[in-house]
Every structure is written in C-alpha cells, then in structure tokens.
Amino acid sequence: MITEQLLEVYQRLHDHFGPQHWWPGDTPFEVMVGAVLTQNTNWQNVEKAIDNLKGAGVLSLEAMSALPAGLLAEYIRPAGYYNIKAGRLRNLLQFINHNYDGDLDYFFAQSPPTLREELLSVKGIGPETADSIVLYAAGQPVFVVDAYTHRILSRHNIIDEEYGYYEIQELFMDNLAEDAALFNEYHALLVRAGKEYCKKSKPRCEQCPLDRL
Ligand code: SF4
Structure with missing residues (x-):
C-alpha cells in the first residue's frame, strides 16, 4: 500500500x-562541499562560492585542507554563515585526512551506514547533509x-x-x-x-x- x-x-x-x-557538481569532492555550503541558503549562492573556490584552484581535498581558515571563509562568503561553514568544511576535511589518509575514494567506499555514522560524527554535519553526501557524492543508496x-x-x-x-x-x-x-x-x-x-x-x-x- x-x-x-x-x-x-x-x-x-x-x-x-x-x-x-542532480546533484550539480563536476566531482564527488565538489558535491560534498556543495552539500555543506547549501545549508540555509539557496543554490545560486552556493554556485558563487564554488566558482570562487574553482577560480582560486582550491576545489580539491588537498588544496582546501592547506587553506587557512580565514581565506577559506572569504572564498565561500557568498554562501552565507561563511565562518561557520568554513569551520564545518575544515572539520570534515580534517576527519577524512586523519581517519582515511585523505583518500576520498576510500572514505566513500565505506558501507552506507558506516559512511553516514562517520559523517554524523563530524561537528556541524547533520542528518540531511550527511545523507546528501552519502547519496550524491558517494553514490550510495540512502x-x-x-x-x-x-x-x-x-x-x-x-x-x-x-x-x-x-x-x-x-x-x-x-x-x-x-x-x-x-x-x-x-x-x-x-x-x-x-x-x-x-x-x-x-x-x-x-x-x-x-x-x-
Ligand atoms: S501543492 Fe502540495 S498539497 Fe497540493 S497537490 Fe501539490 S504536493 Fe499536494
């Protein structure tokens, strides 16, 4: 029924x-970043922030991990709550670097329940963002x-x-x-x-x- x-x-x-x-994005990393940036804003603002990151050549796990917090916040300013979102992105990158040796493919290859548990353990990542990353960035069914x-x-x-x-x-x-x-x-x-x-x-x-x- x-x-x-x-x-x-x-x-x-x-x-x-x-x-x-869906989801607009050239790479799984871009989709993951977009899922964090889209919290409490519309997609047009996220696109501007993504364009800034692309223009600066820092839309990769390695390059973004090396960015100082203030500079990352500046790039993503159009997405709103930019200091908070920069903190969330940095928490997420730190988690992947620390626990998965910076290997995004390995991280995304975890089973959906494991992957979402891992994402939910990152400060600032809630259920909707975690599930968006599992589904749209990792391509796993949730x-x-x-x-x-x-x-x-x-x-x-x-x-x-x-x-x-x-x-x-x-x-x-x-x-x-x-x-x-x-x-x-x-x-x-x-x-x-x-x-x-x-x-x-x-x-x-x-x-x-x-x-x-
Ligand atoms: S507008 Fe909302 S309530 Fe009305 S038919 Fe569509 S989905 Fe249903």
Whole structure:
C-alpha cells in the first residue's frame, strides 16, 4: 500500500518534471562541499562560492585542507554563515585526512551506514547533509529527507505531521528498492515540487501533478 503510494508520487512527479540531473557538481569532492555550503541558503549562492573556490584552484581535498581558515571563509562568503561553514568544511576535511589518509575514494567506499555514522560524527554535519553526501557524492543508496519531503507527504496523509527525519527516511527505505538512482531522482523531484507548488504558506494544488492523489 505504502509502496504503491510512494511509487505513484514518484511517477507523477517524474512524468511532470522529467529527470532532474542532480546533484550539480563536476566531482564527488565538489558535491560534498556543495552539500555543506547549501545549508540555509539557496543554490545560486552556493554556485558563487564554488566558482570562487574553482577560480582560486582550491576545489580539491588537498588544496582546501592547506587553506587557512580565514581565506577559506572569504572564498565561500557568498554562501552565507561563511565562518561557520568554513569551520564545518575544515572539520570534515580534517576527519577524512586523519581517519582515511585523505583518500576520498576510500572514505566513500565505506558501507552506507558506516559512511553516514562517520559523517554524523563530524561537528556541524547533520542528518540531511550527511545523507546528501552519502547519496550524491558517494553514490550510495540512502534516502535524503528535507522539509519539502515532510510537507508533501504529510499534506497527503502518507505520514503523520509529527514524523521526524528518521521515521520518514525509514518509510522510503523500507518500502522502496534500495536504488541510489531512484533515491537520487525522487529527492530532487520532491524538492522541485515543494519549490514550485507545495509552498509553505499557500500550496498551488490545482497546477500540481500530485493534485487529487
Ligand atoms: S501543492 Fe497540493 S497537490 Fe501539490 S504536493 Fe502540495 S498539497 Fe499536494
């Protein structure tokens, strides 16, 4: 029942919007950095910060690890909360350097539960950021939940309003095939639907592909 509902949501969104080609980024490292930078800001601001890092030739684990904190913060200033985010990035890089000898491929080759545990142990990395890195940078099957997921599913009574991050994640992971490509596309489609139709204050149900679901 839940499986059919979830697949119906997916199919309608996919038919309406088409493939979303997430996550934008040339390398897994860039995707990981983008996942940290996108906290509490829009993607346009993240792109400016990424462009600064690219322009300075420091968008690699080695080069960024060698950057002084103040300079890193300057490069990522457009993404907002730049001192905090620079600290988070440095914590993450330090963790990979210390525990995985700076080998990103080795780090990303850990099993999804191990990888997310490791990421969650880094100060400043929460569940959504950790799961975005596992799914979009490491290409491993874990479902990313965000406010749009919660809003859309609760408005359609697929979940209770008070469901938390892990309950929603479990719902997807227990009822859908463990498929990174599906999880990738599904999350991106929910974000698109949330931004365009399922707005917080005033949902635009009449135009939305999920109307009368
Ligand atoms: S806009 Fe309306 S139809 Fe679309 S997802 Fe939100 S509640 Fe559902």
